[in-house]
Amino acid sequence: MSDNAKQQNEQAPINLSEFRSIHFNIDLQNLTSGVQVLGNTDVTFQEIRKDNTVVFTLPPGCCNSGHHILFKVVRGDTPKTEPVFQMELTAKVITLDPMRSGLSQVKVEVLQVQQAEWNEFLKLMNNRQDLINRLLERMRG
Amino acid sequence: MSVNNASKENQEAVKEYLKTRKVLIVDPSTTTHSGLYDIFQDLGAPPNNIILANTFSQGESLVVSEKPSVVVAEFNIGTHSGLELLQKQREQRPKENKETIFVIVTSNTSQSAVAQAVEENIDAYVIKPYTLDSVQLILSNAIARKVRPPEYDLVIEEGKKLLEEGKFKEADEKFTKATQLNSSPSLAYYYLGYLKYIQDFLKESKDQYTAGLQYNNIHYKCLIGLYELFMAEKEHEKAYEVARKITENFPTTSKRLSEVLRLAILSGKFQDIEEYYQIFTQIDEKDETLIHHVCAALIVCGKHFLTTKKDVNKALDLFRKATKTGKSRSSFIKEIILSLLEHDLLKESVSFLSQFLPEDQKSADFLVCQLLIKSKNGLSSQATIQEGQALLNQGIVSHDLYLLMIKNLVESSQMDAAKNLATTASNHFPKEKTHYEMQLKKQ
Numbered sequence: 001m002s003d004n005a006k007q008q009n010e011q012a013p014i015n016l017s018e019f020r021s022i023h024f025n026i027d028l029q030n031l032t033s034g035v036q037v038l039g040n041t042d043v044t045f046q047e048i049r050k051d052n053t054v055v056f057t058l059p060p061g062c063c064n065s066g067h068h069i070l071f072k073v074v075r076g077d078t079p080k081t082e083p084v085f086q087m088e089l090t091a092k093v094i095t096l097d098p099m100r101s102g103l104s105q106v107k108v109e110v111l112q113v114q115q116a117e118w119n120e121f122l123k124l125m126n127n128r129q130d131l132i133n134r135l136l137e138r139m140r141g
Numbered sequence: 142m143s144v145n146n147a148s149k150e151n152q153e154a155v156k157e158y159l160k161t162r163k164v165l166i167v168d169p170s171t172t173t174h175s176g177l178y179d180i181f182q183d184l185g186a187p188p189n190n191i192i193l194a195n196t197f198s199q200g201e202s203l204v205v206s207e208k209p210s211v212v213v214a215e216f217n218i219g220t221h222s223g224l225e226l227l228q229k230q231r232e233q234r235p236k237e238n239k240e241t242i243f244v245i246v247t248s249n250t251s252q253s254a255v256a257q258a259v260e261e262n263i264d265a266y267v268i269k270p271y272t273l274d275s276v277q278l279i280l281s282n283a284i285a286r287k288v289r290p291p292e293y294d295l296v297i298e299e300g301k302k303l304l305e306e307g308k309f310k311e312a313d314e315k316f317t318k319a320t321q322l323n324s325s326p327s328l329a330y331y332y333l334g335y336l337k338y339i340q341d342f343l344k345e346s347k348d349q350y351t352a353g354l355q356y357n358n359i360h361y362k363c364l365i366g367l368y369e370l371f372m373a374e375k376e377h378e379k380a381y382e383v384a385r386k387i388t389e390n391f392p393t394t395s396k397r398l399s400e401v402l403r404l405a406i407l408s409g410k411f412q413d414i415e416e417y418y419q420i421f422t423q424i425d426e427k428d429e430t431l432i433h434h435v436c437a438a439l440i441v442c443g444k445h446f447l448t449t450k451k452d453v454n455k456a457l458d459l460f461r462k463a464t465k466t467g468k469s470r471s472s473f474i475k476e477i478i479l480s481l482l483e484h485d486l487l488k489e490s491v492s493f494l495s496q497f498l499p500e501d502q503k504s505a506d507f508l509v510c511q512l513l514i515k516s517k518n519g520l521s522s523q524a525t526i527q528e529g530q531a532l533l534n535q536g537i538v539s540h541d542l543y544l545l546m547i548k549n550l551v552e553s554s555q556m557d558a559a560k561n562l563a564t565t566a567s568n569h570f571p572k573e574k575t576h577y578e579m580q581l582k583k584q
Binding site: 138 | 173262274
């Protein structure tokens with residue numbers, strides 16, 4: 001980063017009121033077995049991979065390899081003044097690994113998702129990462 | 142930008158750095174292990190130098206036994222914070238801080254978690270879900286920054302080393318040289334300020350921090366330096382102004398918010414308390430100390446509006462917020478009721494009495510408040526003394542109860558009993574002795 005750009009970054013305003021915890025409520029429906037998991041906070045996003053796969057942490061016993069799953073994702077911390085981010089994705093379970101905590105690490109292949117919703121999701125996470133990077137840079141001085 | 146666009150030189154430097162160093166990944170998730178393992182291999186780490194740990198205790202022992210140069214940890218590992226490993230890593234490699242890397246990879250995006258991490262000066266904070274490309278880029282940049290620092294950073298590091306060795310004159314020369322190596326040398330001025338501060342040259346220290354802030358008026362370290370300096374000088378108002386600026390521009394930890402609330406009260410900035418209350422409501426993880434400080438600040442602020450501004454509605458609003466924040470803790474409600482009674486706000490006092498939790502309605506605070514209200518509402522002196530004595534017989538020891546009893550004993554001309562009670566009260570609350578004596582004099 002050039003000195004000028006660095007200086008601009010150092011002093012550019014960071015709106016801390018936007019700095020809320022990003023929290024997603026993820027419900028899932030196993031389309032193969034019919035099992036539903038609603039309002040369970042153990043369902044979390046872990047990783048997005050280039051090969052069209054996503055890794056989730058899920059409660060045990062809700063799916064098996066080869067099962068098809070519908071995930072309904074809603075941002076839980078959205079302020080009342082803003083539209084609520086939501087997204088649906090259908091995916092197929094590729095691998096399932098038990099974790100020490102009793103939860104399962106599940107890698108799924110994304111079969112269907114609205115591109116606009118997916119892009120918005122990525123933008124949300126990128127913006128937060130960017131904000132954190134800027135804060136780190138700023139505090140490092 | 143993908144890692145392919147990062148400069149070839151950086152890539153080579155990162156590869157060279159990782160070739161001989163150990164990397165420790167501490168995360169309960171096997172997916173995170175495998176993803177990060179692949180990334181570090183891609184960046185040039187030999188597979189046998191990448192160590193994986195599932196739990197905090199495993200990670201902690203590996204930091205000690207393997208002395209890794211790079212630690213990547215989840216923020217929440219069981220009941221521990223991954224940041225605890227940073228301290229461990231620094232203890233193990235005290236002389237090599239500028240060469241070690243510490244990265245948090247976590248789903249925790251709360252302001253307080255990020256604030257804690259950035260205050261510890263970690264090298265990167267990666268949020269989950271991440272893409273492998275983005276992590277690779279962040280890690281590679283963090284390592285490159287350490288292994289190929291610009292001359293400005295190098296000179297500052299040399300100065301810091303001299304500072305640690307107590308070679309103040311030589312350190313001063315380095316930091317002064319650094320001020321010429323960057324167009325915004327706030328960090329160099331910060332270290333010059335700190336150097337003066339630890340030698341007790343407070344005026345010179347202030348000048349250096351101020352010089353740093355001329356290049357960047359929200360330079361974090363200069364602001365912190367200035368804040369500590371004003372606190373040391375007991376210049377609470379000036380310290381408060383700096384603390385306010387820090388709170389406005391950087392994520393807040395519970396500790397800092399507690400400090401700024403205390404300073405706002407000390408410097409009489411009651412009107413600002415509500416702003417901090419708003420910040421408080423946005424903090425995800427609120428510890429008990431902070432809750433206590435916020436409630437106390439709201440109550441003090443409410444009292445200010447009652448006494449100075451005569452703004453009852455504003456005061457009531459602040460008292461309600463304190464009650465809600467303190468989850469109807471009895472000591473806070475008692476404090477509120479005492480203030481309201483002092484201003485003859487009887488109806489409002491009754492309303493706050495109903496805020497006591499059902500399980501607290503036999504507590505000393507509740508019973509004393511109830512009697513204070515009854516007394517204010519016209520209960521005779523004799524009846525007040527009788528009911529008060531019953532509470533004392535129950536073993537309740539309360540300054541407010543003693544004060545009420547002494548007042549009523551004096552009013553009903555039972556001076557001997559009043560004096561005896563004042564002596565007992567003074568034994569329990571020696572600091573309040575003058576209050577009891579004043580009540581006796583009201584005869």
